[in-house]
Amino acid sequence: MPARAAAPPPPDTRRRGFRRAGRRAAATTGARHCAAPNRTALHRTALPPERSEIAVSSSGTTVDDSCLDALQELKSRREINTVVYRLDEPLATVVVESKSNLTHEEMLESLPANEPRFVLYDLHFAAADGARRRDLVMIFWIPDGALPAHKLAYASTHRVLRDALDGIQVDVRATTLSALAYDELASQAV
Incomplete structure (x- = not known):
């Protein structure tokens, strides 16, 4: 039986891991996913419910x-x-x-x-x-x-x-x- 080729090394997950986590966070919080992740936008939309009752939009209204x-x-x-x-x-x-x-x-x-x-x-x-x-x-x-x-x-x-x-x-x-x-x-x- 011929020898199998070695599996490729795992991809560098340091950068991609954040993107995947950003997509998951966006899916659970209702935030839209951007091509370039934005921690501030994800953080702002993932505020706890008591914070959202203050009634302040992301634009400051x-x-x-x-x-x-x-x-x-x-x-x-x-x-x-x-x-x-x-x-x-x-x-x-x-x-x-x-x-x-x-x-x-x-x-x-x-x-x-x-x-x-x-x-x-x-x-x-x-x-x-x-x-x-x-x-x-x-x-x-x-x-x-x-x-x-x-x-x-x-x-x-x-x-x-x-x-x-x-x-x-x-x-x-x-x-x-x-x-x-x-x-x-x-x-x-x-």
């Missing part, structure tokens, strides 16, 4: 306490059914723009044509079995006409705001008003 108060008011009182959030002018903090009791059509009319917004809407609808239901819907309104810098700032803030506001049953991202039609929202809530 924070959620104002009034946003949480408006959510509690929406949940506990019937005087309001809609809370509109926006980023303040330096795009650094999420603040409450308005709290009101609006019909669905009025809520759609209140959305600006060229500026992104976050909206919490208390949606009342009838389920397929005829039962009356009520779901808290978070709408991420990001119209096509918005400035690219605003789109980017709002997109990086969306998850932070979503995590800070508890009790949201439906999360909708919309670029046109037709995507926010009452029937569309009700079908996503079921």
Whole structure:
């Protein structure tokens, strides 16, 4: 029987080991893998849950306490059914723009044509079995006409705001008003 060739030596794992560990860490924490691993990015996304409740995005955007108060008011009182959030002018903090009791059509009319917004809407609808239901819907309104810098700032803030506001049953991202039609929202809530 002919002699077998010796197995090649194991590859240098010092450099590749970090890449593999980075991919595993990215898969478990939700971080995206980059061609060149970035310890800071992986570390930032792998923060413990108590740190993420501080509501600070990687871009430095924070959620104002009034946003949480408006959510509690929406949940506990019937005087309001809609809370509109926006980023303040330096795009650094999420603040409450308005709290009101609006019909669905009025809520759609209140959305600006060229500026992104976050909206919490208390949606009342009838389920397929005829039962009356009520779901808290978070709408991420990001119209096509918005400035690219605003789109980017709002997109990086969306998850932070979503995590800070508890009790949201439906999360909708919309670029046109037709995507926010009452029937569309009700079908996503079921």
